[in-house]
Amino acid sequence: MSKLKVTTISDPDNDNTALTIDTSGNVSVSQGFVPPTQLSHRNLIINGAMQVAQRGTSFTGLTNGSSEYTLDRFKFIESGNQTSVFTVSQDTNTPDYFGNSLKLTCTTSGSGHNVIEITQSIEAQNLQSLAFGTSNAKSFTLSFWVKCSQSGTGNVSFYNLDALRQRAENYTINVADTWEYKTITVSGDTSGAFNNDNGTGLGVYFPIAASTSYSSGSTGSWGSYSDGKRGAGMTIDLTTSTSDYLQITGVQLEVGSVATPFEHRSYGEELVRCQRYYQEIEASGRQSSCIGYRKNANHIYPTSGQNYHLPVTMRSAPTFLNTGMPVTFTSLLNDNWVSTNYANLGSYTSGHYFGTNSKGAWYDSTVPGDSPFPADTPINITFGEDFKLDAEL
Amino acid sequence: MNKMNEMNIESAVYTVDIITSENTSITATIDGITMSVPLDPANRHYAEILRQVEAGTLTIEDAE
16 A cells, blocks of 8 residues: 655646645646546436335335336336235435435235335436447446345346346345445446337346245346346345335446446436326316317217326326326306216226327317217316326336 | 236227227226326337237227
């Protein structure tokens, strides 16, 4: 070990000052600075600090058949016939420098699962900087904070859904009930490219339990998919006791072989990123304006509708998740307010429909025969719920 | 096939525009939730519907 004490570093040819170091050790850069990786927008994971929870902050009763998104961009996945039950929640117990974590708690112990995971999928076009599928494929590094009720070996698996290539890695939980920082560096895959599109590129999976056949695979290299890699090498099993839990936060996946400090983003920035995949549009209780009528060659229909321009363009045309909502039509007829209630719009396959594209959502109604309103009557529409739009991967 | 993201699709029915008679979307019940699925191949629900139709395990019914 040796120490170099200097106050100035200059280039050898022209003696241009490149760096100066003051008496406190502060470094000033005087010339151009060329980092090996980008200085901002490094984190390919969205909502890695678990700030955004548009769907809610607690998801209970997660068991067989209940794979679903929880905190934004993070999905609970189960495979098999598990009898264990879990809750996923946004928690305020965190390591320093974070405000939230994702907590997965076992509320009923059980068995029967193949694998139980928390996952995030990354859009393929956001992964082009990795140059996978070329001779210049780059390594990436996953870093995260984890706290678990059990010590032992954990697993993270990566699945390239464009090339159907998969890799598993292990990490160690040294001490139970303690926040620990983990980093995993993964070499680039020269064989499996990511499509340059808006589909799923890479899935990142954090299993919390895996059966024998789902934990017997290999780790440390890219290869074809196998069930055994999904929990390869892991020893923790959070289905055994109602005191079992796992918490994660500060999840970052970045190009390069070094884990840099977590790239904190404001809540507003993170929300916008999340809204590309899921949005809720305020509509409940609002009376929309209405709209006259439409006609074709043979009929005139009383028609109403409402258009919503989305604040963030979504990844694809989104699914309208809650078409089963109630809606009330109201109009003033002969100085009397007249209403018609539709208890479940999802039960109609014509006359009412919810339309979407990546930039907007609309409800359209054309209801001959079941409306009391004449063709040219203005109608107010009152929605029973906010619109829930899903363009997740 | 995405072996990590399967859905339980209980029913799928086309929704039609009553004026044009064109299919506008699919009303589907997936994992117990009734939803309106756009006819966009990039949409994960529509992609899974198409996959299950191709596999012969699902039929999209015409609107009544």
